[in-house]
Amino acid sequence: MKKIMLIRHSKSSWDFPIKDFDRQLTDEGIQKAILVAQKTKEYIPTDFMIWSSSANRASSTAKIFVATWNLTNTNITFLDALYTFDLRKLEEIVKSCPNENNNLILFGHNDAITDFVNKFGDIFIDNVPTAGFVSIIFETNNWNTITKGKTDKVLFPRDC
Secondary structure, eight states, rough: OEEEEEEEEEOBBOSSOOOOOGOOBHHHHHHHHHHHHHHHGSSSSSSSEEEEESSSSHHHHHHHHHHHHOSOOOOOOEEGGGGGOOOOHOOOOOOOOTTTOOEEEEEEEEEEEHHHHHSSSSOSSOOOOOOOOOEESSSSOGGGOOOEEEEEEOOOOOOO
């Protein structure tokens, strides 16, 4: 069995003339990330791998979640390839996860996140909002063969 927990980066700022990749979280985004992380803390499995887009807003969100979950000695793998908005690219990355890892926590971007949860989950979600958390379980032992799974947890900031 494989489980993926997808978290869309939290709310970021458009207030500064910087590259999209470098955008920072807003104060509201920081608070929403902490809130969702607090509500999902008990849900995190004991063994997992964490991958995050290396974009500032996603990597900052990942760091906030890990700190709020009180995880120590946790390695986050920051991947430039996860700075994608494309479902096919995200699917390719997820399917490359080593099979010895049964649980993948992934921080990324829309539209890829929403499209992924709708292709692979069994609950339609119109839009995964910033700081949104969606978990899907797959009845397979191979990441490369994931197909339709079961959406087992959905938590958005508005639900907290």
